[in-house]
Amino acid sequence: MKSRSGKIFRCAIYTRKSTEHGLELEFNSLDAQREACEAYIKSQASQGWQASARKYDDPAFSGGNMDRPALKRLLADIEAGLVDVIVVYKIDRLTRSLADFAKLVEIFDAKSVSFVAVTQQFNTTTSMGRLTLNVLLSFAQFERELSSERVRDKVAASRKKGKWAGGSVPLGYDSVDKKLVINDPEAKTVRMIFSRYLVLKSFQALISELDEKGIITKTRLPGSKIKGGVPFTYGPLAYLLKNRTYLGKTGHKGSWFDGEHEPIVDQITFDRVQELLKGNSIIRTKQRHDNEALLSGILFDDRGNRMSPSYTTKKGVRYPFYISAALLKGRKATAGSAARIPAAEVESLVLGALGRIAGANDTSDTLATRVLVERHLDRVTVSATKLSLILKSSQAPIEIPRSARKTPSTLIDEASAEHPYTTNPQLIQGVVRAHVWVRSLTNGTYESVEKLGRAVNVHPKIIRSGIRMAFLAPDVTTAILAGEQPTNLSLAGFKKEIPLAWTAQRVLLSGLYLD
Numbered sequence: 242m243k244s245r246s247g248k249i250f251r252c253a254i255y256t257r258k259s260t261e262h263g264l265e266l267e268f269n270s271l272d273a274q275r276e277a278c279e280a281y282i283k284s285q286a287s288q289g290w291q292a293s294a295r296k297y298d299d300p301a302f303s304g305g306n307m308d309r310p311a312l313k314r315l316l317a318d319i320e321a322g323l324v325d326v327i328v329v330y331k332i333d334r335l336t337r338s339l340a341d342f343a344k345l346v347e348i349f350d351a352k353s354v355s356f357v358a359v360t361q362q363f364n365t366t367t368s369m370g371r372l373t374l375n376v377l378l379s380f381a382q383f384e385r386e387l388s389s390e391r392v393r394d395k396v397a398a399s400r401k402k403g404k405w406a407g408g409s410v411p412l413g414y415d416s417v418d419k420k421l422v423i424n425d426p427e428a429k430t431v432r433m434i435f436s437r438y439l440v441l442k443s444f445q446a447l448i449s450e451l452d453e454k455g456i457i458t459k460t461r462l463p464g465s466k467i468k469g470g471v472p473f474t475y476g477p478l479a480y481l482l483k484n485r486t487y488l489g490k491t492g493h494k495g496s497w498f499d500g501e502h503e504p505i506v507d508q509i510t511f512d513r514v515q516e517l518l519k520g521n522s523i524i525r526t527k528q529r530h531d532n533e534a535l536l537s538g539i540l541f542d543d544r545g546n547r548m549s550p551s552y553t554t555k556k557g558v559r560y561p562f563y564i565s566a567a568l569l570k571g572r573k574a575t576a577g578s579a580a581r582i583p584a585a586e587v588e589s590l591v592l593g594a595l596g597r598i599a600g601a602n603d604t605s606d607t608l609a610t611r612v613l614v615e616r617h618l619d620r621v622t623v624s625a626t627k628l629s630l631i632l633k634s635s636q637a638p639i640e641i642p643r644s645a646r647k648t649p650s651t652l653i654d655e656a657s658a659e660h661p662y663t664t665n666p667q668l669i670q671g672v673v674r675a676h677v678w679v680r681s682l683t684n685g686t687y688e689s690v691e692k693l694g695r696a697v698n699v700h701p702k703i704i705r706s707g708i709r710m711a712f713l714a715p716d717v718t719t720a721i722l723a724g725e726q727p728t729n730l731s732l733a734g735f736k737k738e739i740p741l742a743w744t745a746q747r748v749l750l751s752g753l754y755l756d
Contacts, residue, residue, distance in 0.1 A: 250290045250325040254278040255315055257299040257334045264300050271298050274330040281359040282328060290326065304337035307344075319352050332358045337382055342375070400493040403500040411486050412459040413505045421486075421502035428505045430456060431487060435506055435514055438482060442517060444475050448571035451478075474570040482514050535588050535614060536563065536621055542577025543624040550584065559677050563587060563623075578625035579643075585673045586722045590628055590641050591621060593715035598632070598639075668721050675710035714743035 256274040263269050275296075282292045295318070297311040307313075312335075318324050327349070329335050335356075336342050349356055399406040405421045413431040414421040434447070434456075441447050451473050458477050460470035473481075488511055489504035490497040534550035540563055541547055548563040561584035567576035595613050620631040628641040678693060680686075687693040694701040713721075 248289050250285075250288065251293055251323065252282050252290050252326045252328050253293045253295065253297055253315055253318065253324045254282075254328050255297045255299075255311065255335060256330065257302060257304060257309070257311075259301070259303055261301040271300060274334065277330050277359055278328045281357070292328075293324070304333055304335070306338065307336070307341050316348060319348060319354055322352065324352075324354055326355045326357060328357050328359060330358070331360055334358075337384075397493055400491045401498050403491050403498055405491065405500070405502065409461060410459065411484055412481065413487065414502065421500070423503050423505065427459070431481070431505050434478075434481065435487075435510055439510070439513055439517065444478060445571050445573075448473055448475070448478060449573075472572075474572065476570075478571075479518070482518060485511075487511065534561075535584075535610065536591065539614075539618060540587070540621045540623065542567075542579055543622055544575060544577040546575070546577060548582070548623070559681070560673055561585070561677070577623070579623045582623055583673065583722075585676050585718070586643075587621070587623060587628065589715050589718040589722060590643070591618070591630065593719050594628075594630060594639060594641055596715060665721070671707060671710045672713070672718055672721055675707050678704055678708050679711040709739045713739070717743070 254275055256271045256278075258264065258270045264271075275298075279292055282290045295314075297315045299309040299311040302309045302311075315324070315327070319327075327335070332342075335358075336345060346356070348354075396406040405416070405419060407416075407419070410416045410421070413424060413428040415424045416422075434451070437450060438444075438447050441450070456473070458469045458471055458473060461468045485492060485497050486500070486502075487504060487506040488508060489500050489502060491500040492498075536548075537550050538547075542565045544567070546565045546567045548565050549569065550561060551564050552559045552561045563582050563584055565576040565580040567573065568580050573580070592610055592613070595617055598617065617632055617634070618630065619633045622629040622631075622638075623643075625643070627643055630639040630641065632639065681693055682690070687696060690701045690704050693699075694704050697704075
């Protein structure tokens with residue numbers, strides 16, 4: 242039936258239920274809501290109202306947010322101009338959030354869409370109708386927040402009494418009648434993990450052993466989604482080894498109470514594992530200078546794993562490097578061909594290339610190098626044989642060989658045929674150590690060369706001489722790291738004659754070839 246004006250009002254019925262309880266019934270809450278809405282639309286047939294054939298039902302979805310599939314479809318149809326009136330059983334079926342309601346009303350107004358709650362007669366086109374809706378919605382939001390508080394209080398009280406209050410069931414247990422019950426095969430696995438960690442004393446070794454035995458995390462079925470059932474990585478393994486639930490405890494906000502469930506691990510074993518974990522943890526204060534971790538966030542291995550900055554210390558000297566995230570997670574098999582690379586090597590190669598591209602004559606200044614990288618570089622991929630640079634101005638990669646012979650200057654090229662190339666560990670160590678010393682002095686780790694010398698047990702005179710290796714031209718540094726210097730070049734002899742000017746350094750190095 243058409244209205245007197247002949248206009249048809251297309252009515253979309255939206256229904257929602259917060260929980261799955263009762264949805265299995267032949268006639269459930271969603272059906273009851275729809276039936277009431279259809280009856281109301283029929284009562285308005287004289288006004289030209291017609292129910293849409295499309296259903297907008299959200300079963301087991303909270304009204305506290307707008308992340309609901311049917312609501313998203315409804316909003317898409319409103320945007321497409323397919324809806325004139327929205328009909329719901331009660332306003333809280335549409336939303337329980339005052340902020341979300343304000344957004345929805347704005348969308349409705351923009352498309353001239355009316356909103357009707359069949360058990361609460363309102364008209365959103367009038368100011369009084371909106372005021373009444375906002376008041377009711379405020380009470381709906383208050384009720385939702387009050388319910389959340391009651392649930393939180395109940396969970397806290399339950400856990401203090403040692404009861405299992407829900408959540409992810411840890412490996413070794415099953416949830417039966419809302420209680421944790423030991424799963425014997427899984428409990429045996431948990432005890433094995435604790436005992437093997439005490440023997441191996443290493444996450445990586447333990448993860449490799451678990452992989453070989455096919456041991457995976459607990460498989461869970463939250464709703465229709467499957468979680469877990471994957472090989473262990475560092476995070477889940479550490480969580481398991483620190484979980485006091487295995488002592489028969491229940492936790493709440495950092496406090497632990499005697500639980501109703503049976504323990505899987507004895508207190509002595511658990512305490513020994515915690516002591517070992519604490520002893521193996523590497524606590525690093527990351528007070529990096531601007532030039533440290535120069536490629537952090539943009540360096541990846543050739544299998545797409547991000548490479549993070551790290552360091553190792555030997556005889557008081559810190560050696561920075563980049564390491565693949567796959568190795569950090571104990572997944573060596575998924576790491577790239579260059580899973581760990583010295584920071585000095587990769588940064589020197591990158592800065593040398595950027596210096597040539599940007600026309601920069603000096604890339605030794607800390608701030609300048611940082612600006613150079615941020616301005617031009619988008620991504621760096623490292624493999625066993627090359628670096629691949631993606632610039633922000635171009636998507637065509639720039640390839641830089643790592644192992645291929647690449648001389649620092651034309652003069653060296655001309656004389657290179659007479660001299661073999663091989664890496665010199667002492668020279669490379671001298672370059673790396675010089676950069677480490679400079680960074681330690683510039684970032685405030687040590688206030689003077691004398692204090693640095695006492696810390697690393699090296700005479701200040703040796704440090705002052707060695708630091709000059711940090712101010713080599715990028716291409717000269719690259720040549721040393723790649724082993725492209727003469728075999729008769731010694732660290733002691735080179736340090737004594739290093740000039741500050743890069744051109745003079747290149748001439749000196751080329752002269753050494755011609756001796």
